Amino acid sequence: MGLEAWYMDGSDEDQRKPHRLNPNQSVSLDELRKLGVFHWKLNADTHETDPELKKIRKEQGYSYMDIITIARDKLPNYEEKLKMFYEEHLHLDDEIRYILDGQAYFDVRDKEDRWIRIAMKKGDLITLxxxxxxxxxxxxxxxxxxxxxxxxxxxxxxxxxxADDSDIRQKYTSFFLTVIQRTN
Structure with a gap:
């Protein structure tokens, strides 16, 4: 099965629950691409030697790499870090994550400011x-x-x-939320 994404409900329940609307409203890879979110499915078991990952890294210029394990017994200040990761934010650079094991969620805003939840599983590489x-x-x-x-x-x-006034947010909204939308 490919990457799964859906619109979220507005519930304050535990952030780790799926938070699907009822009925569920799926979001396609195509819809994610229109927001600038790209996805690859790779073989995480061979990440150290995978030619496909090497090719992506070379083409995209991803020269830096590290590995983070997010689990109660592996990450110092686990609860605080999880809270921090879940604060709505943006970065001045693309965020690139490749799930080597386990699973997690990335939530992104669509052009109407609604949350889309992206379920990440082993082998999923995503760029925001x-x-x-x-x-x-x-x-x-x-x-x-x-x-x-x-x-x-x-x-x-x-x-x-x-952070709506930041240059990078302005650049993002003018490109993805206007130019890209017009071409579709």
Missing amino acids: PAGIYHRFTLDETNYTKAMRLFVGEPVWKAYNRP
Whole structure:
């Protein structure tokens, strides 16, 4: 099965639950692409030697790589970090994550400011464009191991919403929410 994404309900229940609308409203890969979100399905078991991953890294210029394990017994200040990842924010650079094990969710805003939840599983590589509002959380398994990729030296700074006046947000909205929409 491919990547699964859906519009979220507005419930305050545990962030790790799926939060699907009833009835469920799926979001296609095509709809995600229109927001600048791209996805590849790779074989996580061979990530160290995978020619496909090497090719993507070379084409996209992802020179930096590290691996983070997000689990209660593996990540210092686990609860605070999870809270921080779940604060709505944007970055000045693309966010690239490759799930090597476990699963997690990325939530992104659509052009009407509605949340879309993207279910990430082992083998999913995703890129979120600079300037998109997003957040991250584990699901109810409370475990994921992810490769973080970056063009050049990593800058982990997050700009919490509201950051609408920032240059990168302006650039994102004018490109993805106007130019891309017009071409579809």
